[in-house]
Amino acid sequence: SQQGEEDPQALSIQEGENATMNCSYKTSINNLQWYRQNSGRGLVHLILIRSNEREKHSGRLRVTLDTSKKSSSLLITASRAADTASYFCATDARGSNYKLTFGKGTLLTVNP
């Protein structure tokens, strides 16, 4: 079963705007990761945040984690047309051999 649930399911913005995607999960986690998938392609790892971390940055990406609410958000600042893709959150639980449970993803469209 899917643990993570991203919202919104689809998001359309103009180039230069910020995009925020959210992810909720049900059970305790070890790590939470965000991935990007261009249409018909494999997944590209964006960022990993551990359960004892609250915020991480990587370039134009900012990820927050609130374990009390079992939720995470991914912020992409100053979006570009090349950011158009599906974004997935994935969680793994302690002792799970790092098996990932994915949400259904958010389809982000950045219009030039």
Place this chain on the structure above:
Amino acid sequence: SQTIHQWPATLVQPVGSPLSLECTVEGTSNPNLYWYRQAAGRGLQLLFYSVGIGQISSEVPQNLSASRPQDRQFILSSKKLLLSDSGFYLCSGGRRDTQYFGPGTRLTVL
């Protein structure tokens, strides 16, 4: 950094035919390896994972099987494909927490 290779990129097979998808890992040793399937417009579902040579764990009952004959080789197989086996198959691997994904194989069963 590590790289995950998968082939073929696309495959069209008739119902009842066998399947063999291969995944190899470059740039690391003794990785955990995983096979996922993605249905159209959906997230990924874990099918199998392996923490070592010859060790396979199955996550969901299905028509597929997996094998790991070498440390950095992971194979997904079926003796007889079903229509419901169509999908996008992704292999991933990693040491500990971060997993890297291959480019995927799009399988269409007709």
